[in-house]
Amino acid sequence: MEVVVKAQPTSMHGCTVRLPGFTLTSGMHGPRATLPRHHHELPTLCYVMRGGFTEYSRGHAMTCIPNTLKLTPAGDEHWNHFQSVQTHGLLVEIEPSRFDETRSIADLLDDRVHLRGGPAAEVARRLVLELAEGDDAALVAAEGLLLELLASLARTDASLSRGAHPRWLTEAMDIVHERFTGQLSLSELATLVGVHPVTLARWFRRGYGCSVGQRLRRLRIEKAARDLLETDRPLGEIALAAGFSDQSHFCNVFRREMCTSPGRYRATRR
Template identity: 40%
Template structure:
């Protein structure tokens, strides 16, 4: 556990089979799933799946329940009321739960975990800056579309299928078949619920995976490009720069600077 001005950062391991009945927290939470998906439910809403490499926000005082079927490894951030107030003065209020989407939030969460593991005084300065940026991302994304939507079961299956197979070639027909719906219905409802197309979602997942590989390994960029489903390094670099704002080489240099 690390104490940062305005925040408390905790690394938690939840055993397989653990069920946490309805409860709430006195402080707002950011959670980043490092490994092992789990489910979370609010009130009478259907449960949502909290998948690996997904950053979520949970406001203070919101009753919820969790089920960890396979066990999970998470980084949890408890947000002080004053820190939340500072962000809310300049952004939309963070008052609803949800996934904080976007490459930026994923990269920040990965950087947070990297700095969390450093354990030195300089890391504390970096942690505070990263955490404030994460809250700003949350204000832009988590609270902007209202409460977490009740996602149809078939659509959750489609998304989970994408998350499990995003590194290989996929067709709409295959994904729709896995979910048991027509591909036109899949395309329309996927965009409606997730505010992105299936293709854009796949591209984002591949870039997120590439960010992880670029920042934590020394694997050649050409090999990362092939692993992540890009036709060649040039295509990978162009897409990476368009999504992240940096070339893969520069991103690696910055991520591994410490």
């Protein structure tokens, strides 16, 4: 039998609020605390107010600092190590059955999302302020803000299919174009634009129709092809200048992408 660790934040001043379809828990973690490997029985939203932590999941490390918003699907295993200062956050457990008739949000709850700043994080910040009011009106407002938050995330997701890209995704493509000749991993690129590698990989493919690796490879091939026609440099130099590890790797990729060898490409097009 699998043991499920309920990852409720331990807090000196924590409180739990239940709304239709949502359970909200505010809590604090001490400096350098660790939450062992666990998963949640329901999809969760986590918003970091102060401090921060690193989350480890699926072989990736994800840094969450203030104004970070994280959506984790039910059953997704991870563990957390907190920074050297006290961390204060809000955990929202979401009951998927509330959104059975709302396909865009139901689909969203199966995804892992990690965003730093932006419209959805601003809604989360307003949610925290509203909860601090502590009256009946705050509960009504909080429910509305939670629905607005999920709608914002779902619209960002849907906007990719219409060709509209969030700023961080455009930033990611700009970085790929600037640094394609060097070493650039998916994890490093995700860190630079402030999202989880899984979020970046999924939205990059949906937004641009290819993976980050495929785009890097295509840019390197295009540069190498230009150098083959415009210079007399040897193949080894062209390969390294375009970002390939060696001439053999370059020739194999070039032949696969261009359906001809680099030497033949140069000879027949000059």
